[in-house]
Amino acid sequence: MENLDLSQTSREELLKILPEYKARLEEVKADFEHSFGNVLDILKENEDLRRKVFLEIAFHSSQMEWNDSTVPKDARERVRFLEAVGHNAATEHMFNYVADLNNKLDIRFLSALHEKLMGAIMPRTAGTLRDVYVRLSGNYNVSLTRTDKVYDLISELMKDVASEYSYPIEYISQVHASFIKIHPFLDGNGRVGRLLLNAMLLRSGYAPVLIKKEKSYYKAMEVALTQDESRYLTLFLVAKVIDSFELLKQKLSQEQSQ
Numbered sequence: 001m002e003n004l005d006l007s008q009t010s011r012e013e014l015l016k017i018l019p020e021y022k023a024r025l026e027e028v029k030a031d032f033e034h035s036f037g038n039v040l041d042i043l044k045e046n047e048d049l050r051r052k053v054f055l056e057i058a059f060h061s062s063q064m065e066w067n068d069s070t071v072p073k074d075a076r077e078r079v080r081f082l083e084a085v086g087h088n089a090a091t092e093h094m095f096n097y098v099a100d101l102n103n104k105l106d107i108r109f110l111s112a113l114h115e116k117l118m119g120a121i122m123p124r125t126a127g128t129l130r131d132v133y134v135r136l137s138g139n140y141n142v143s144l145t146r147t148d149k150v151y152d153l154i155s156e157l158m159k160d161v162a163s164e165y166s167y168p169i170e171y172i173s174q175v176h177a178s179f180i181k182i183h184p185f186l187d188g189n190g191r192v193g194r195l196l197l198n199a200m201l202l203r204s205g206y207a208p209v210l211i212k213k214e215k216s217y218y219k220a221m222e223v224a225l226t227q228d229e230s231r232y233l234t235l236f237l238v239a240k241v242i243d244s245f246e247l248l249k250q251k252l253s254q255e256q257s258q
Contacts (some may be wrong), residue, residue, distance in 0.1 A: 006236055017233075020241060021238045040099060043202075045198055053248070057211075058088055060213075062191065064213050067095075083121060086116060090191070091195065097112075101165065105162055105200065107159075110158060112193050113195050117191055117192060125186050133146075153182050170201045173231075173238065174230045175197075176233065177233055181225055198236075210244065
Protein backbone atom coordinates (compact mmCIF):
# COMPACT_ATOMS: atom_id res chain seq x y z
CA MET A 1 0.00 0.00 0.00
CA GLU A 2 3.01 2.29 0.34
CA ASN A 3 3.01 3.05 -3.41
CA LEU A 4 -0.27 4.98 -3.25
CA ASP A 5 0.33 8.51 -4.54
CA LEU A 6 -2.71 10.71 -4.02
CA SER A 7 -0.96 13.67 -5.62
CA GLN A 8 -1.40 11.80 -8.93
CA THR A 9 -4.85 10.30 -8.25
CA SER A 10 -7.80 11.74 -10.16
CA ARG A 11 -11.32 11.92 -8.72
CA GLU A 12 -12.43 9.15 -11.09
CA GLU A 13 -9.62 6.88 -9.88
CA LEU A 14 -10.47 7.75 -6.29
CA LEU A 15 -14.08 6.67 -6.67
CA LYS A 16 -12.94 3.40 -8.25
CA ILE A 17 -10.24 2.34 -5.79
CA LEU A 18 -11.63 3.62 -2.47
CA PRO A 19 -14.14 0.73 -2.06
CA GLU A 20 -11.36 -1.75 -2.92
CA TYR A 21 -9.05 -0.26 -0.28
CA LYS A 22 -11.81 -0.23 2.34
CA ALA A 23 -12.61 -3.88 1.69
CA ARG A 24 -8.92 -4.72 1.92
CA LEU A 25 -8.69 -2.87 5.25
CA GLU A 26 -11.49 -4.91 6.79
CA GLU A 27 -9.84 -8.12 5.56
CA VAL A 28 -6.49 -7.10 7.08
CA LYS A 29 -8.18 -6.07 10.35
CA ALA A 30 -10.07 -9.38 10.60
CA ASP A 31 -6.92 -11.38 9.85
CA PHE A 32 -4.94 -9.45 12.44
CA GLU A 33 -7.58 -9.95 15.13
CA HIS A 34 -7.84 -13.66 14.31
CA SER A 35 -4.07 -14.05 14.69
CA PHE A 36 -3.28 -11.69 17.56
CA GLY A 37 -6.44 -10.11 19.00
CA ASN A 38 -7.66 -6.52 19.37
CA VAL A 39 -4.94 -4.00 18.63
CA LEU A 40 -5.78 -1.78 21.63
CA ASP A 41 -5.53 -4.75 24.00
CA ILE A 42 -2.23 -5.83 22.45
CA LEU A 43 -0.69 -2.38 22.90
CA LYS A 44 -1.99 -2.22 26.48
CA GLU A 45 -0.26 -5.51 27.30
CA ASN A 46 2.95 -5.02 25.30
CA GLU A 47 4.57 -1.93 26.79
CA ASP A 48 7.80 -2.26 24.81
CA LEU A 49 5.98 -2.47 21.48
CA ARG A 50 3.69 0.40 22.45
CA ARG A 51 6.63 2.61 23.35
CA LYS A 52 8.39 1.94 20.04
CA VAL A 53 5.25 2.52 17.98
CA PHE A 54 4.28 5.79 19.61
CA LEU A 55 7.79 7.22 19.84
CA GLU A 56 8.09 6.97 16.07
CA ILE A 57 4.62 8.42 15.55
CA ALA A 58 5.39 11.35 17.88
CA PHE A 59 8.76 12.02 16.25
CA HIS A 60 7.36 12.32 12.73
CA SER A 61 4.30 14.30 13.84
CA SER A 62 6.61 16.85 15.49
CA GLN A 63 8.88 16.96 12.44
CA MET A 64 5.92 17.95 10.28
CA GLU A 65 5.37 21.09 12.35
CA TRP A 66 8.91 22.20 13.12
CA ASN A 67 10.00 25.54 11.66
CA ASP A 68 13.47 26.78 12.63
CA SER A 69 12.76 30.27 11.28
CA THR A 70 10.28 30.96 14.09
CA VAL A 71 12.71 30.18 16.92
CA PRO A 72 15.95 32.08 17.80
CA LYS A 73 19.05 30.02 17.07
CA ASP A 74 20.21 29.90 20.68
CA ALA A 75 16.82 28.53 21.80
CA ARG A 76 16.19 25.90 19.12
CA GLU A 77 17.76 22.96 20.90
CA ARG A 78 15.86 23.67 24.13
CA VAL A 79 12.54 24.23 22.34
CA ARG A 80 12.93 21.03 20.35
CA PHE A 81 13.65 19.14 23.55
CA LEU A 82 10.62 20.59 25.32
CA GLU A 83 8.39 19.85 22.33
CA ALA A 84 9.61 16.24 22.21
CA VAL A 85 8.97 15.79 25.94
CA GLY A 86 5.54 17.37 25.60
CA HIS A 87 4.60 15.25 22.61
CA ASN A 88 5.61 12.06 24.37
CA ALA A 89 3.58 13.08 27.43
CA ALA A 90 0.54 13.90 25.28
CA THR A 91 0.85 10.60 23.41
CA GLU A 92 1.06 8.62 26.65
CA HIS A 93 -1.96 10.47 28.01
CA MET A 94 -3.89 9.81 24.80
CA PHE A 95 -3.26 6.08 24.95
CA ASN A 96 -3.98 5.69 28.67
CA TYR A 97 -7.19 7.70 28.28
CA VAL A 98 -8.37 5.72 25.27
CA ALA A 99 -7.51 2.40 26.92
CA ASP A 100 -10.11 3.10 29.61
CA LEU A 101 -13.35 2.53 27.71
CA ASN A 102 -15.29 4.52 30.30
CA ASN A 103 -13.62 7.71 29.03
CA LYS A 104 -15.30 9.72 26.30
CA LEU A 105 -13.38 11.52 23.57
CA ASP A 106 -14.76 14.94 24.46
CA ILE A 107 -13.55 18.52 24.54
CA ARG A 108 -11.92 18.02 27.95
CA PHE A 109 -9.85 15.25 26.39
CA LEU A 110 -8.70 17.68 23.69
CA SER A 111 -7.76 20.34 26.22
CA ALA A 112 -5.78 17.83 28.27
CA LEU A 113 -3.89 16.69 25.15
CA HIS A 114 -3.00 20.27 24.28
CA GLU A 115 -1.92 21.07 27.84
CA LYS A 116 0.37 18.03 27.92
CA LEU A 117 1.75 18.86 24.47
CA MET A 118 2.32 22.60 24.81
CA GLY A 119 2.45 23.24 28.56
CA ALA A 120 6.20 23.82 28.70
CA ILE A 121 6.25 25.96 25.55
CA MET A 122 3.21 28.18 26.09
CA PRO A 123 2.10 27.70 29.73
CA ARG A 124 -0.40 30.58 29.75
CA THR A 125 -2.48 29.33 26.82
CA ALA A 126 -1.88 25.55 26.81
CA GLY A 127 -5.17 23.71 27.03
CA THR A 128 -7.31 26.77 26.29
CA LEU A 129 -9.12 27.64 23.09
CA ARG A 130 -7.69 30.46 21.01
CA ASP A 131 -9.11 33.98 21.19
CA VAL A 132 -7.20 35.41 18.24
CA TYR A 133 -7.17 34.71 14.52
CA VAL A 134 -4.57 32.23 13.25
CA ARG A 135 -3.36 31.22 9.81
CA LEU A 136 -2.76 27.73 8.49
CA SER A 137 0.90 27.07 7.69
CA GLY A 138 1.72 25.98 4.16
CA ASN A 139 0.28 27.02 0.83
CA TYR A 140 -3.39 26.28 1.57
CA ASN A 141 -5.83 29.00 0.59
CA VAL A 142 -8.13 28.20 3.50
CA SER A 143 -10.16 30.49 5.71
CA LEU A 144 -10.01 29.03 9.19
CA THR A 145 -12.85 29.34 11.66
CA ARG A 146 -13.49 32.86 12.95
CA THR A 147 -12.40 33.39 16.54
CA ASP A 148 -15.94 34.00 17.79
CA LYS A 149 -17.10 30.69 16.29
CA VAL A 150 -14.32 28.44 17.62
CA TYR A 151 -15.96 27.45 20.90
CA ASP A 152 -19.32 26.61 19.35
CA LEU A 153 -17.88 24.59 16.46
CA ILE A 154 -15.30 22.58 18.42
CA SER A 155 -17.87 21.91 21.17
CA GLU A 156 -20.38 20.65 18.60
CA LEU A 157 -17.75 18.49 16.87
CA MET A 158 -16.50 16.88 20.08
CA LYS A 159 -20.02 16.40 21.45
CA ASP A 160 -20.73 14.34 18.34
CA VAL A 161 -17.48 12.37 18.71
CA ALA A 162 -18.14 11.73 22.42
CA SER A 163 -21.58 10.31 21.66
CA GLU A 164 -19.99 7.15 20.19
CA TYR A 165 -17.24 4.73 21.18
CA SER A 166 -16.37 3.39 17.72
CA TYR A 167 -16.28 5.15 14.36
CA PRO A 168 -16.39 4.37 10.62
CA ILE A 169 -13.15 5.25 8.84
CA GLU A 170 -14.96 7.88 6.73
CA TYR A 171 -16.16 9.65 9.85
CA ILE A 172 -12.67 9.67 11.37
CA SER A 173 -11.39 11.39 8.22
CA GLN A 174 -14.17 13.97 8.35
CA VAL A 175 -13.46 14.75 12.01
CA HIS A 176 -9.75 15.18 11.30
CA ALA A 177 -10.44 17.65 8.50
CA SER A 178 -13.02 19.53 10.57
CA PHE A 179 -10.68 19.78 13.53
CA ILE A 180 -7.88 21.22 11.39
CA LYS A 181 -10.23 23.74 9.80
CA ILE A 182 -11.53 24.87 13.18
CA HIS A 183 -7.94 25.13 14.49
CA PRO A 184 -9.16 25.50 18.08
CA PHE A 185 -5.80 26.25 19.69
CA LEU A 186 -3.22 28.97 19.21
CA ASP A 187 -0.55 26.45 18.21
CA GLY A 188 -0.08 22.68 18.11
CA ASN A 189 -3.30 21.95 16.21
CA GLY A 190 -1.71 19.55 13.73
CA ARG A 191 -0.18 17.44 16.48
CA VAL A 192 -3.33 17.40 18.61
CA GLY A 193 -5.38 16.63 15.50
CA ARG A 194 -3.24 13.59 14.72
CA LEU A 195 -3.42 12.44 18.37
CA LEU A 196 -7.21 12.66 18.18
CA LEU A 197 -7.09 10.78 14.88
CA ASN A 198 -5.17 7.90 16.44
CA ALA A 199 -7.40 7.92 19.51
CA MET A 200 -10.44 7.41 17.28
CA LEU A 201 -8.67 4.72 15.27
CA LEU A 202 -7.71 2.78 18.40
CA ARG A 203 -11.22 3.00 19.82
CA SER A 204 -12.51 1.60 16.52
CA GLY A 205 -10.17 -1.40 16.53
CA TYR A 206 -7.77 0.03 13.96
CA ALA A 207 -4.00 0.28 14.21
CA PRO A 208 -2.59 3.77 14.93
CA VAL A 209 -1.04 5.45 11.90
CA LEU A 210 2.38 6.96 11.32
CA ILE A 211 2.06 10.11 9.19
CA LYS A 212 5.18 11.74 7.79
CA LYS A 213 5.85 14.74 5.59
CA GLU A 214 4.47 13.33 2.35
CA LYS A 215 2.68 14.65 -0.71
CA SER A 216 -0.32 12.35 -0.34
CA TYR A 217 -1.23 13.66 3.12
CA TYR A 218 -0.90 17.29 2.07
CA LYS A 219 -2.91 16.66 -1.09
CA ALA A 220 -5.64 14.90 0.87
CA MET A 221 -5.77 17.70 3.45
CA GLU A 222 -5.79 20.41 0.80
CA VAL A 223 -8.77 18.86 -0.99
CA ALA A 224 -10.61 18.27 2.29
CA LEU A 225 -10.07 21.84 3.48
CA THR A 226 -10.63 23.72 0.23
CA GLN A 227 -13.25 21.57 -1.50
CA ASP A 228 -15.05 19.94 1.44
CA GLU A 229 -14.13 16.56 -0.06
CA SER A 230 -12.79 14.11 2.54
CA ARG A 231 -12.66 10.96 0.41
CA TYR A 232 -9.01 11.56 -0.57
CA LEU A 233 -8.23 11.76 3.14
CA THR A 234 -10.23 8.58 3.76
CA LEU A 235 -8.24 6.76 1.08
CA PHE A 236 -4.97 8.03 2.53
CA LEU A 237 -6.02 6.96 6.01
CA VAL A 238 -7.20 3.52 4.90
CA ALA A 239 -3.86 2.86 3.20
CA LYS A 240 -1.96 4.03 6.28
CA VAL A 241 -3.96 1.82 8.63
CA ILE A 242 -3.32 -1.18 6.39
CA ASP A 243 0.41 -0.43 6.49
CA SER A 244 0.25 -0.10 10.29
CA PHE A 245 -1.51 -3.45 10.70
CA GLU A 246 1.08 -5.13 8.48
CA LEU A 247 3.94 -3.59 10.43
CA LEU A 248 2.47 -4.61 13.78
CA LYS A 249 1.85 -8.11 12.44
CA GLN A 250 5.50 -8.34 11.40
CA LYS A 251 6.76 -7.14 14.79
CA LEU A 252 4.50 -9.49 16.73
CA SER A 253 5.43 -12.45 14.55
CA GLN A 254 9.11 -11.72 15.16
CA GLU A 255 8.49 -11.60 18.91
CA GLN A 256 6.69 -14.95 18.83
CA SER A 257 9.51 -16.59 16.91
CA GLN A 258 12.18 -15.54 19.39
